[in-house]
Amino acid sequence: xLKRKLYYDQSWDIDVFCCQxxxxxxxxxxxxxxxxxxxxxxQAWLQxxxxxxxxxWRNISRLTGGxxxxxxxxxxxxxxxxARSARNFNAGRGTLWVWLWAIARxxxxxxxxxxxxxxxxxxxxxxxxxxxxEKFDWIDAKADMPPDILESKELALxxxxxxxKLPGDYQTLLLAKYIDSRQAxxxxxxxxxxxxxxxxxxxxxxxxxRKVFTRLTTQAPKVHxxxx
Amino acid sequence: xxDKTTDKRISSIISSxxxxxxxxxxxxxEKLREQSATEFEGYVTGSSKKLAKTxxxxxxxIIMKSRITKSVAAAVIIIACCTxxxxxxxxxxxxxxxxxxxRIEQVxxxxxxxxxxxxxxxxxxxxxxxxxxSQEYGIKFTSKTVDPNNHETDSADTYxxxxxxxxxxxxxxxxxxxxxxxxxxxxxDYKEQYNDPRVIVKQILGCDHTSLGQSVIDGIxxxxxxxxxxxxxxxxxxQADFEGRPDKADVKLWVDVSTFLPVRVExxxxxxxxxxxxxxxYDFQWNVAVNxxxxxxxIPEGYLSFGEVIVPASNEDNAVRGLRAFSSLAGKYPxxxxxxxxxxxARKLISLDIDSLNDLADDExxxxxxxxxxxxxxxxxxxxxVEDNRDPAYYGQTVGPDDTNKxxxxxxxxxxxxxxxxxxxxxxxxxxxxxxxxxKP
Numbered sequence: 001x002l003k004r005k006l007y008y009d010q011s012w013d014i015d016v017f018c019c020q021x022x023x024x025x026x027x028x029x030x031x032x033x034x035x036x037x038x039x040x041x042x043q044a045w046l047q048x049x050x051x052x053x054x055x056x057w058r059n060i061s062r063l064t065g066g067x068x069x070x071x072x073x074x075x076x077x078x079x080x081x082x083a084r085s086a087r088n089f090n091a092g093r094g095t096l097w098v099w100l101w102a103i104a105r106x107x108x109x110x111x112x113x114x115x116x117x118x119x120x121x122x123x124x125x126x127x128x129x130x131x132x133x134e135k136f137d138w139i140d141a142k143a144d145m146p147p148d149i150l151e152s153k154e155l156a157l158x159x160x161x162x163x164x165k166l167p168g169d170y171q172t173l174l175l176a177k178y179i180d181s182r183q184a185x186x187x188x189x190x191x192x193x194x195x196x197x198x199x200x201x202x203x204x205x206x207x208x209x210r211k212v213f214t215r216l217t218t219q220a221p222k223v224h225x226x227x228x
Numbered sequence: 229x230x231d232k233t234t235d236k237r238i239s240s241i242i243s244s245x246x247x248x249x250x251x252x253x254x255x256x257x258e259k260l261r262e263q264s265a266t267e268f269e270g271y272v273t274g275s276s277k278k279l280a281k282t283x284x285x286x287x288x289x290i291i292m293k294s295r296i297t298k299s300v301a302a303a304v305i306i307i308a309c310c311t312x313x314x315x316x317x318x319x320x321x322x323x324x325x326x327x328x329x330x331r332i333e334q335v336x337x338x339x340x341x342x343x344x345x346x347x348x349x350x351x352x353x354x355x356x357x358x359x360x361x362s363q364e365y366g367i368k369f370t371s372k373t374v375d376p377n378n379h380e381t382d383s384a385d386t387y388x389x390x391x392x393x394x395x396x397x398x399x400x401x402x403x404x405x406x407x408x409x410x411x412x413x414x415x416x417d418y419k420e421q422y423n424d425p426r427v428i429v430k431q432i433l434g435c436d437h438t439s440l441g442q443s444v445i446d447g448i449x450x451x452x453x454x455x456x457x458x459x460x461x462x463x464x465x466x467q468a469d470f471e472g473r474p475d476k477a478d479v480k481l482w483v484d485v486s487t488f489l490p491v492r493v494e495x496x497x498x499x500x501x502x503x504x505x506x507x508x509x510y511d512f513q514w515n516v517a518v519n520x521x522x523x524x525x526x527i528p529e530g531y532l533s534f535g536e537v538i539v540p541a542s543n544e545d546n547a548v549r550g551l552r553a554f555s556s557l558a559g560k561y562p563x564x565x566x567x568x569x570x571x572x573x574a575r576k577l578i579s580l581d582i583d584s585l586n587d588l589a590d591d592e593x594x595x596x597x598x599x600x601x602x603x604x605x606x607x608x609x610x611x612x613x614v615e616d617n618r619d620p621a622y623y624g625q626t627v628g629p630d631d632t633n634k635x636x637x638x639x640x641x642x643x644x645x646x647x648x649x650x651x652x653x654x655x656x657x658x659x660x661x662x663x664x665x666x667x668k669p
Binding site: 040042045046049050053054057058061062063065068071072075076079080082083084086087120123138139141143144145150151152153155156159160163174175177178179181206209 | 233234235237238239240241242243244245246247249250251252253256257260261263264265267268269271272587
C-alpha cells in the first residue's frame with residue numbers, strides 16, 4: 001500500500017524503468033545538465049527548459065484539454081516548482097524528464113481535484129452508455145471505432161481522464177507511442193532495454209488503460225466527480 | 229489481428245486527446261523561460277523572492293485583464309467601477325477645461341485612435357484601438373493587437389449600448405461573445421474604460437493640474453494641460469484597477485485653441501505592482517456621420533456565446549448575498565475581496581470553465597455566469613467603497629460564519645457612522661467609537 005502510494009506520488013523515485021523514457025536527450029547532455037543544476041548553473045537550467053518546455057506543454061495539454069489558459073498555468077506552476085528544487089535533483093532517482101514530469105503530474109492531479117462537480121464527465125458517461133456497438137471491442141482494439149465517435153469530444157474527455165489516472169510511466173509510454181508515433185525500437189534504444197521489454201510494458205500500459213477506461217465509463221455518475 | 233492493426237486502432241483512440249489541444253504558446257514560454265531562470269537563480273543564491281506568479285499569458289490574458297473587457301470579464305475577470313468626481317473649473321490658463329468638457333458634450337458623434345503599450349514583468353503588449361462614440365447610439369470600441377513586426381490581429385470589439393442598458397463583447401481571439409446586462413449598475417460608469425475624452429477631461433479636472441502653455445501639433449495650435457496626480461483614474465488605462473492603483477501618473481491633454489476640442493492625449497501610468505501603461509489618443513474626428521447600423525454588434529458565425537451576463541449593482545444587499553453564497557460553497561468567507569482572486573476562486577467553486585460553456589444551453593450559461601456575478605457582489609461593493617474613500621475594511625481571513633459578533637466588513641457612511649457586516653452576515657450601523665470597540669482584538 002505504501003509503495004503504491006509512493007508510486008503515484010513519486011513515480012520517478014520508485015520505477016527505474018520509466019526513468020529512461022523521455023523526449024529524446026543525449027545521455028551525455030543530460031549528465032552535463034544534471035551536474036550543472038546541482039552546481040547552480042543558470043545555463044544548465046535554460047538548457048533543461050529549452051529541451052522540455054515544449055513537451056511538457058504538449059503533454060499537459062493532452063491530459064487537460066485545450067484550454068490554453070489552464071495549460072499555461074500548469075506549465076508555469078510546473079517549471080517554477082522545478083526551478084525551486086532543481087538543485088537537489090538526484091540522477092540516481094531517474095532522468096530529468098521523469099523528475100520534471102512527476103512535478104507536472106502533481107499539478108495536473110491538483111487541477112483535476114479542483115474541478116468539481118464534473119458535469120461534463122457525467123455527460124460523457126451517458127453518451128458512452130448510449131452508444132450502440134461492441135464498445136469494449138473498440139477499446140480492446142478488436143474492432144475499428146466508428147469515425148464519428150473518434151471525433152467526438154466526449155471520447156476525448158474519457159480518454160484524457162483515463163490516461164490521467166494511469167501511473168506516470170504508462171501515461172508517458174502511451175503518449176510517446178500512440179501520439180508522438182515513436183517506434184518501440186526507438187523507445188527501447190533510449191531506455192537501454194530490449195524491444196521485447198518495451199512491448200511488454202506497452203501491453204501492460206494498454207491493459208491498464210482499458211481497465212481504467214472501463215471503470216470510468218461504467219461507474220455511476222458522482223456528484224463530486226472523479227479525483228485523480 | 230496483427231500488431232499494426234492493433235496499434236492503429238489504439239493510436240486512433242488515444243489520439244482523440246489531441247482534440248482541441250493547442251501547440252505551445254511561444255510567447256508565453258519565452259516569458260516563462262526568463263521567469264523560471266530568475267526563480268532558479270534566486271533559490272541557488274538564497275535570494276529568492278516570491279515572484280509575481282502570473283505571466284500575462286498571450287494576448288487573451290492581457291485582453292481579459294483590460295478594462296475594455298472588464299465586464300465580460302464578468303464571466304472571467306471583471307470589476308465594476310464607479311467614480312465620484314469633483315469638477316474644478318479654473319485651470320489658470322486661457323482655456324477652461326470645463327469649457328472643453330462642454331464642447332465635447334455638444335458633439336453628436338466622434339471617432340479617434342488609441343495606441344497602447346502595456347509592460348509588465350518581461351511581457352509587453354501593444355494595442356491599436358479605434359473608438360466611435362455617439363451621444364445617441366453609444367460606443368463602439370475595436371481593438372487590435374500589434375506584434376513586433378507591426379502585424380495587426382483582431383482582438384476584441386466592444387459595444388456599449390445605453391438604449392439596451394447592455395454591453396456586448398466580441399472576443400476574436402477566443403471566438404466568443406458575451407452580452408452584459410447591468411442590473412442597477414449605472415451604464416454611465418462604464419464609459420471611462422473607452423478612453424472617452426469626456427472622462428479624461430473630467431478626471432484631469434478632478435486632479436491638481438497645470439497648464440503646459442501653447443504648442444503646435446499637426447499644424448494646429450493647441451494648449452496643453454498636465455496632471456501628475458496619482459489619483460488620476462481616467463482613460464482606457466483604468467486597467468490599473470486590475471494591476472493595482474496608479475503609483476505614478478503623467479497625463480497630458482492638448483486642446484485645439486480655436487475649437488476647444490482635444491487633439492491629443494498622452495497617458496503614462498505606473499501601477500503599484502510595477503505595470504507600466506503608455507497610451508496616446510489621437511486623430512480625433514469630430515461630428516462624424518453615424519447611424520444605428522454602425523453600432524449593431526457584428527458576431528461572426530460559430531462564435532461561442534457566454535449567454536447573458538448580469539452584473540449586479542454595488543450595494544450592501546448584493547455584498548451580503550455574495551458572501552453568503554461564497555461561504556455556503558467554501559465553508560468560509562473569501563480571504564480578501566480582490567476582484568481577480570475572488571473571481572478565480574468563485575469560478576473554481578462553481579466549476580465555471582470557459583471552454584465547457586459550449587456544452588451548455590444559453591439559459592444555463594446565464595445562470596452560471598450570474599451565479600459568478602452574484603458571488604462577486606462584495607468585491608464590487610468594496611471596490612466602490614475604496615474609490616469613494618469610505619474607509620472600508622474587510623476581515624475575511626480571520627472572521628468566519630460562526631463569528632456572530634465580529635466585524636467582517638465595514639465602511640463609513642455620509643453621517644460619519646459606520647455600516648458593519650458581522651460574521652453571521654447581520655448588518656448594523658454603529659458609531660465610530662462602537663466600531664473601535666468591536667474591532668479590538
